Amino acid sequence: KAGVTQTPRYLIKTRGQQVTLSCSPISGHRSVSWYQQTPGQGLQFLFEYFSETQRNKGNFPGRFSGRQFSNSRSEMNVSTLELGDSALYLCASSLGANRGEAFFGQGTRLTVV
């Protein structure tokens, strides 16, 4: 069974641009969560989607948004990029039970210059 796939693996963007990251969950998993990982802030929860609906949201500005498609694939979008958005963005998928275990992708390394 294929794992969680995140694309692209690496990305360099300029301040003010926008970016879209993609996550394909494990087959059969209906929940996709997104996390931002930085050396200073650690792993921080962005949001979670289940069956195309956002169920949970972290404390990030509105520049960070996401969506989920009917095949459970998810995208997250960051608009008006700032230098501080440079991070490893991790996606995790799970079956969707409220307290199920999550399986992580390898992440997308975003660098904002």
Place this chain on the structure above:
Amino acid sequence: AQSVTQPDIHITVSEGASLELRCNYSYGATPYLFWYVQSPGQGLQLLLKYFSGDTLVQGIKGFEAEFKRSQSSFNLRKPSVHWSDAAEYFCAVVAGAGKSTFGDGTTLTVKP
């Protein structure tokens, strides 16, 4: 609000020595707890989990963890560390639908 504390930022052990990584949590209800490992530039791999039942749980790669409700702890242990265990380790509590709260991580260095 839920929180996870990993008191040790960095731990160094000799290869073959035993290991214990500490994790303390704060959560109002019965916690669902996890330990993950992350190699540089990679995602997180699940080592083990605690949902309920036996408080000593076994995981992959020879790791185990013990849940102690009275101490709000979920410490990770391994009897004999291998050089390939060098990585960063994260303790997490599931705080809601699809949402986990992570500790700041403990970086493990293994001396030959």
